[in-house]
Amino acid sequence: MSEKQGNGICLFCYNNEQLDYSKFAMLASTYAKKHLDLPVTLITDDGTKDWMEQNHSHDEIDACFDLMILDNSGVASKRNMRKHMDSPWTEFNAPFFNSNKHTVFYHTPYERTLLLDTDYILGNNFYKYIFDTDEPIALHRYAQYIGGELPYRNEITLNEAGIHHWWSTIVYFDQSEESKLFFDIWSHVKDNWEYYSLLYQYPKLLFRTDFCVSIACHLMNGMNNDNFIHDFLGQPLLNMDQKDDIAKVNGVDDLVFLKHNRAEAWKNILCRYTKQNLHIMNKRALDRHYNHLMTLAKEEASV
Numbered sequence: 001m002s003e004k005q006g007n008g009i010c011l012f013c014y015n016n017e018q019l020d021y022s023k024f025a026m027l028a029s030t031y032a033k034k035h036l037d038l039p040v041t042l043i044t045d046d047g048t049k050d051w052m053e054q055n056h057s058h059d060e061i062d063a064c065f066d067l068m069i070l071d072n073s074g075v076a077s078k079r080n081m082r083k084h085m086d087s088p089w090t091e092f093n094a095p096f097f098n099s100n101k102h103t104v105f106y107h108t109p110y111e112r113t114l115l116l117d118t119d120y121i122l123g124n125n126f127y128k129y130i131f132d133t134d135e136p137i138a139l140h141r142y143a144q145y146i147g148g149e150l151p152y153r154n155e156i157t158l159n160e161a162g163i164h165h166w167w168s169t170i171v172y173f174d175q176s177e178e179s180k181l182f183f184d185i186w187s188h189v190k191d192n193w194e195y196y197s198l199l200y201q202y203p204k205l206l207f208r209t210d211f212c213v214s215i216a217c218h219l220m221n222g223m224n225n226d227n228f229i230h231d232f233l234g235q236p237l238l239n240m241d242q243k244d245d246i247a248k249v250n251g252v253d254d255l256v257f258l259k260h261n262r263a264e265a266w267k268n269i270l271c272r273y274t275k276q277n278l279h280i281m282n283k284r285a286l287d288r289h290y291n292h293l294m295t296l297a298k299e300e301a302s303v
Contacts, residue, residue, distance in 0.1 A: 004175055007131045008039045008066075008110035013118055014097035015048045018084075019283050022052040023290050024118035029064040030297045034252075035122045038114070039066035043107050046072055069107050073100060080207045085242035086284040088265045099190060101209050105173065105183040115171040119286060121293075123253040123276045126235065130172045133230075136179045137220075138172040139213060141231035145239045146271045146278075147259045158211060159201040163218045166229070167237050168209040169279055178220075178228075185216040239279045246285045252296040 009032050013025040022044070029040040042065040044052075049070065052061060082096040104115050112131050116122075130138055141164065143151045150156070155165050173179040189196050189212045197204035202211050217229045240246075240257060247270060248256040254274045261267035280286045 004109055004111045006039075006110055007112045007114075008041060008108070009036065009114045009116055010041045010043060010104050010108050010110075011116055011118055012098065012101055012104070013042055013044045013048055015051055016095045016097065018092060018094035020051070020055075020287065021118050022048050022055075024283070024286060026052075026056065026060070026064045027286070027290055027294055027297075028116060028118050028120060028122075030294060031122045032114075032116060033064075034297060034301065035125045036114070036128055039110075040064065041067040041069060041107075041109060043069045043071055043104065046070060067109060071100060071103070071107065073103075082206060084283060086282055087245055088243045088260050098209055099207060101168070102183050102186040102190065102212070104171075105175075105180060112174050113172070115173070117169045117279070119280045119283060120169055121278050121280055121286075123274070123278060126277060127170070127172070127232075130230075130232070135172070135230040136174050136176040137182050138230035138232055139217065140167040140170065140235070140237040141217075141229075142234065142236040143167060143239055144236040145241055145259075146244065146257050146273065147269055149262065151239070154202070155210075158214055162201055163214060165210060166214045166217045166231075168213045169237055171213070172230075172232075182213075182216050182220060182229075185219055186212045189215050237279055238273075238276055240281050240285075242281045242283075244282055244285070246280075246282075246289050249289055249292050249296070252293075252300050 011025050011028060013021045015021050025042055032038070032040060049068065080096045080099065081093055083091055083093055085091050104113065114127060143155060145151065157163060157165055173182065193207060194204055196215060200215060221228045241260065243260045245258040246255060247258040250256060255278070257271045257273070259269045259271050261269060
């Protein structure tokens with residue numbers, strides 16, 4: 001652990017037959033570098049790496065990732081099937097390969113790491129402050145959807161009378177013993193998923209890293225009166241629902257969304273966000289606007 005140095009960002013990326021996560025990773029890295037000016041390490045497998053190299057030049061890939069670590073431990077063989085939405089009227093099923101996300105503690109080459117999901121697009125430098133603190137671990141405890149809507153019930157607590165939900169979308173950690181314990185608990189919950197589903201009363205069919213980190217935070221906060229895990233200053237994670245769409249890209253950090261109305265699904269609301277960190281949960285919407293967003297980011301970087 002002493003060989004790890006400096007600050008940096010890590011991304012996990014495993015393609016499936018429906019979604020090209022390598023594109024999302026390249027976009028997320030480009031925006032993270034733009035706003036945080038930190039090196040980025042990609043953790044992936046041979047298949048995703050080969051696909052990326054077939055569809056992007058080596059210069060493009062090198063511009064996005066300072067280091068690539070191959071993890072062919074079989075994560076892509078564990079088909080964690082998930083229903084995806086693209087508007088309220090279109091749905092599709094695709095596997096979600098995330099069972100090794102906790103191994104970032106050992107994979108990361110950095111002393112202080114920001115673990116970023118590939119569908120999280122940074123629009124400002126909010127997270128820069130965390131690298132100058134003594135906090136060992138930080139996650140978002142709260143969330144909000146575009147248009148000001150609250151999270152769904154199972155994104156507030158794991159069940160109606162359950163523990164608080166924490167988000168694994170972005171996780172900051174150092175190489176302390178406290179951080180190691182956090183990731184060890186995450187791994188333990190993953191390995192004993194059915195037992196913890198009975199204990200904490202969450203649905204067991206879909207493996208969710210959010211539930212793993214929620215349990216880890218619950219256990220570790222018991223050490224220090226519910227305040228041991230830092231929650232990014234109480235700042236909520238800003239989510240775009242899978243049923244929402246990107247209506248227009250005005251600029252590199254300026255997006256207009258077509259937000260569906262939960263109460264009346266046939267209605268839509270236009271929402272504009274500038275210079276915001278955004279969790280783009282509708283992956284196909286992100287894919288449709290990938291080229292434009294990447295071009296704008298490259299043009300700004302060249303100025």
